[in-house]
Amino acid sequence: MATFFNQATLTYSGGSASSNIVSGELVEAISAIKTATTETYRDGESITYVISLINDSDAPSSVLTVTDDLGAYTVGTQTVFPLVYRDGSAELFVDGVPTAVTVVDTQPLTVTGITVPANGDAVLVYTASATEFAPPTADGTVVNTATVTGAGITTPITVTETVTAEGGALLGITKEISPSTVTPNAPLTYTITVTNSGNEEAVATDDLTVSDVFDPILDITSVTLNGVTLTEGTDYTYNETTGEFATVPGRITVPAATFDVDPVTGAYVITPGEAVLVVTGTVQ
Numbered sequence: 001m002a003t004f005f006n007q008a009t010l011t012y013s014g015g016s017a018s019s020n021i022v023s024g025e026l027v028e029a030i031s032a033i034k035t036a037t038t039e040t041y042r043d044g045e046s047i048t049y050v051i052s053l054i055n056d057s058d059a060p061s062s063v064l065t066v067t068d069d070l071g072a073y074t075v076g077t078q079t080v081f082p083l084v085y086r087d088g089s090a091e092l093f094v095d096g097v098p099t100a101v102t103v104v105d106t107q108p109l110t111v112t113g114i115t116v117p118a119n120g121d122a123v124l125v126y127t128a129s130a131t132e133f134a135p136p137t138a139d140g141t142v143v144n145t146a147t148v149t150g151a152g153i154t155t156p157i158t159v160t161e162t163v164t165a166e167g168g169a170l171l172g173i174t175k176e177i178s179p180s181t182v183t184p185n186a187p188l189t190y191t192i193t194v195t196n197s198g199n200e201e202a203v204a205t206d207d208l209t210v211s212d213v214f215d216p217i218l219d220i221t222s223v224t225l226n227g228v229t230l231t232e233g234t235d236y237t238y239n240e241t242t243g244e245f246a247t248v249p250g251r252i253t254v255p256a257a258t259f260d261v262d263p264v265t266g267a268y269v270i271t272p273g274e275a276v277l278v279v280t281g282t283v284q
Helices: none
Strands: 002-012 015-026 030-036 046-055 061-068 073-075 078-080 083-085 091-094 097-099 102-106 109-116 121-130 141-150 157-165 171-178 187-196 211-213 218-225 236-238 244-247 258-261 268-271 273-283
Touching: 030 141, 030 157, 046 061, 046 109, 046 141, 046 157, 061 121, 083 102, 091 109, 109 121, 187 218
Parallel strands: none
Antiparallel strands: 002 015, 030 046, 046 121, 061 109, 061 141, 073 078, 083 121, 091 097, 091 121, 102 109, 141 157, 171 187, 187 273, 211 244, 218 273, 236 244, 258 268
8 A cells, every 4th residue: 555745834924834744554454365165176177266356435335346357468469368257157246145146247357336334344256167278287376366456546456366187097998999890700809098188197096997898898918008019917808708897996196187378369279198909809
């Protein structure tokens, strides 16, 4: 807040005199606090923000506007938003009572007409989702700043919150068959791909296991992982009677995804890490 100084002057027929200099501090009646209900994010997941406006004066403060930049930053000549406001999610509580809220813009998010009672508070709650512009890397962060302006606020109030990209593996699995039409005693190949879209490797201690029940039962002739031949009993188990197949826990690891930024759009492009398991045999 600003410190101000003041001095009085006395003039009279015989001259003039100056008083001592006094100082004071101009403080804002309104203060603000901003928090996120979660510390991490993933693409598409929701983050709820809470902005509390506190009025320490004996007079109400009205017609306030809160603007959240949603973490906006510049890529080339364009502005991108790592967060997107979820329509209809904004709620306003004045001294704990639900009150109508007016959202006039969503990029950046702008809420107007907020009144904070004398010696009271107003709490604005809203939800945003991480977009393709939110860095998914292990050191990624989204920093978004809200600004409070309006009657009685001499200097815009800013409050900032930071959330970080969620760490860990993010796994998926797909399966292919070749050929899709097969006769008894004919060769058949299953290709199972485990993908990792996360920013950390899936390691042996994560105990990844791929299991399957081959029906019709397969007389296995080869099992490979990323082109390396696996050994039954050591790397996988197989029941030739029931067709139950499973890799040994921890035998499969999957590298972390790689992340690039599209030079045109500024969006993050994710290339998942992969582990490819191929089971070949003949149909019984």
